[in-house]
Amino acid sequence: MKLGTEGARILSLLALLAVIAVGFHIASGGLFLTPRNIYNLVVQTSVVAIMATGMTFVIVTRNIDLSVGSSLGLIGMVIALVQIKWLPGDAAWNWPLSILAGLACGALIGAWNGLWVAYARVPSFVVTLGGLLIFRGMAFETAQGRTLAPFQDGYLVFGGGIQGAIGESASWMVGLVGVALYAVTQVVAHLRAARMSRNEPVRRRVLKVLAVLLVMGAFVWIMNAYNLPRSDIGRGIPVPALVLIAIVLMMEWIGRATTFGRHSYAIGGGMEASRLVGINTRKTVFFVYVLMGVLAAVAAVIATARLNAGTSSTGELLELSVIAAAVIGGVSLSGGRGSVAAAVIGALVIQSLDSGMVLVGASSSMRMIAIGLILTIAVFADNQFAREAKE
Amino acid sequence: MTQPHLVNMQGVSKSFGGIHAVKGIDLTLDAGEVVAVLGHNGAGKSTLMKMLAGAYQRDLGDIQVHGQSVALSSPAEAHDLGIETIYQTLALADNLDASANLFLGREIAWRFGPFRVMDQARMRDQTAQVIARLNPHFDALDVPCRSLSGGQRQTIAIARALQFDARILIMDEPTAALGPHETAMVADLTRRLKSQGLGIFLISHDVHDVFDLADRFIVMKGGQEVGSGRISEVTKDEVLGMVIMGRCPAQIRPGPGASMLDEHGAQT
Ligand SMILES: Nc1ncnc2c1ncn2[C@@H]1O[C@H](COP(=O)(O)OP(=O)(O)O)[C@@H](O)[C@H]1O
Numbered sequence A: 001m002k003l004g005t006e007g008a009r010i011l012s013l014l015a016l017l018a019v020i021a022v023g024f025h026i027a028s029g030g031l032f033l034t035p036r037n038i039y040n041l042v043v044q045t046s047v048v049a050i051m052a053t054g055m056t057f058v059i060v061t062r063n064i065d066l067s068v069g070s071s072l073g074l075i076g077m078v079i080a081l082v083q084i085k086w087l088p089g090d091a092a093w094n095w096p097l098s099i100l101a102g103l104a105c106g107a108l109i110g111a112w113n114g115l116w117v118a119y120a121r122v123p124s125f126v127v128t129l130g131g132l133l134i135f136r137g138m139a140f141e142t143a144q145g146r147t148l149a150p151f152q153d154g155y156l157v158f159g160g161g162i163q164g165a166i167g168e169s170a171s172w173m174v175g176l177v178g179v180a181l182y183a184v185t186q187v188v189a190h191l192r193a194a195r196m197s198r199n200e201p202v203r204r205r206v207l208k209v210l211a212v213l214l215v216m217g218a219f220v221w222i223m224n225a226y227n228l229p230r231s232d233i234g235r236g237i238p239v240p241a242l243v244l245i246a247i248v249l250m251m252e253w254i255g256r257a258t259t260f261g262r263h264s265y266a267i268g269g270g271m272e273a274s275r276l277v278g279i280n281t282r283k284t285v286f287f288v289y290v291l292m293g294v295l296a297a298v299a300a301v302i303a304t305a306r307l308n309a310g311t312s313s314t315g316e317l318l319e320l321s322v323i324a325a326a327v328i329g330g331v332s333l334s335g336g337r338g339s340v341a342a343a344v345i346g347a348l349v350i351q352s353l354d355s356g357m358v359l360v361g362a363s364s365s366m367r368m369i370a371i372g373l374i375l376t377i378a379v380f381a382d383n384q385f386a387r388e389a390k391e
Numbered sequence B: 001m002t003q004p005h006l007v008n009m010q011g012v013s014k015s016f017g018g019i020h021a022v023k024g025i026d027l028t029l030d031a032g033e034v035v036a037v038l039g040h041n042g043a044g045k046s047t048l049m050k051m052l053a054g055a056y057q058r059d060l061g062d063i064q065v066h067g068q069s070v071a072l073s074s075p076a077e078a079h080d081l082g083i084e085t086i087y088q089t090l091a092l093a094d095n096l097d098a099s100a101n102l103f104l105g106r107e108i109a110w111r112f113g114p115f116r117v118m119d120q121a122r123m124r125d126q127t128a129q130v131i132a133r134l135n136p137h138f139d140a141l142d143v144p145c146r147s148l149s150g151g152q153r154q155t156i157a158i159a160r161a162l163q164f165d166a167r168i169l170i171m172d173e174p175t176a177a178l179g180p181h182e183t184a185m186v187a188d189l190t191r192r193l194k195s196q197g198l199g200i201f202l203i204s205h206d207v208h209d210v211f212d213l214a215d216r217f218i219v220m221k222g223g224q225e226v227g228s229g230r231i232s233e234v235t236k237d238e239v240l241g242m243v244i245m246g247r248c249p250a251q252i253r254p255g256p257g258a259s260m261l262d263e264h265g266a267q268t
């Protein structure tokens, strides 16, 4: 069911992405489609995209989370404080511990939002608008005007900088294993369908595997083509991209294969119906917010590692990009519709526009105007699209 | 000692703010019996049934199932007691397909860490089977319910109630969106389920829909009972009079919702 229209939506988003890429490549005199730019694009997108996967779930349940930018700021400060100030010395386990603290902090923030929205029945717009102020205020309180730096080297890997990629051969390995695993899941799915005596054309599955092979091959090849400074050693897949890929796979799986995912969609499509069939709607919405909080923590790790500093203003206005990414990806604000993968492509669209305009020398005000326009037009086009699909 | 009733409601009441939607209703149901719940729109039929379905919590009164008092504090508890409901509003998630709706809240799934992973192929197969029994022409298994016809949506709601081995079935206006052919099919189905020993509450605002199917009936008005009895004791017109004017025929003991005077000004 979802595959048909959702597949079409993803294809049209990819087409939009291609137009943007080629357009800016020409306009910038060949600067856009270079390994260097694409590598940076991927790294820059990962923070927004990771949070957009969680935002998809929030919006699917017909809620919103305006607090994710502030959450990221607060979590980043907590991580910096734990790693740089609280934990003694320079022990190897300092940074992993600080990440754990950050994830716990994210879960707590999510639980706070979730309690108010799901159990106290305060509209999510209000709760998370409050959260936007509260968490940013707490980030400032935690920082006390300081900027905490530097992080440990192990931690900086998550930023995707010079140390933050896995190298050429490991990248090929990851690509190969990824495609192989995908092929296996397709074979298993096919055998299962056959056992249920349903005959499905093999060709579609073969095409899917080939498409994944092609995309993966191109991706690894491009990432490997961007060399470390003053060398001809390719960087390979940046760690934040690996984190993003892992999270997209996990969130897609949660959305499609688990009861939690299905109930989230059901709540967005029919709150009353969900209650009548016995779904624990409060618990589901609560955990959607907890998940969002944890993902904000993952994004906070990448954002702070990229900056190599913890500051109280990290992530300001990021909630807007995250929501815009989900909405451009076709996640419906009226609930019940949208996919994680499409939201991630939405994030790529925004980031491509932004960095494309940087390449052609547009001012930051011009970039804001352009992204605002795209947001409006994308939702308009998507509404038209949805109406046509219905007729 | 007699066998306890399958369902025994005593003095069940529910109000919303100032509105007494259901007031002091006594009603029983036995296995292999169809009890019609009749009354105008707004009479309180759906509210009464939602209390049995666990969707609303009663303010007052006792409900026994198999002779045991039950709280019915959630739909899940009602499901566990073998109570299945075809809601008047159908209670479908419009963005999901037939199989997702059929198993919604009760998916076939196995635990995996904090999650439960669904066996979608199996759910889809069982859905196809149940629905094929109801409507062999139903071929829209993979589309969201929003793009289905009223009859198809109703078929899914009915299929869902049949899927889980109900012992008590609540059908709230089950034929509202159906054409004559499908309505006849639901009537057949009702008879078949009755002969299998289910107890069925059949709710309708239309006497004609249920007169031939029901063993007993209750008529409600303004949340109260107008009267109840065996279908064999009354004519269709008499029941219509009860529904429309709240007027009890002589052989039926009037309930608190009955109007005390008939047009001759002569009743008790
Ligand atoms: N959830 C609710 N909130 C407020 N009032 C309700 C609710 N459900 C039903 N009512 C009111 O209770 C009365 C009985 O409604 P209902 O049980 O739906 O009647 P019926 O099913 O017989 O048409 C009506 O006046 C209706 O407006």
Ligand SMILES: [Mg+2]
Pocket: B042, B045, B046, B047, B088, B172
């Ligand atoms: Mg009703």
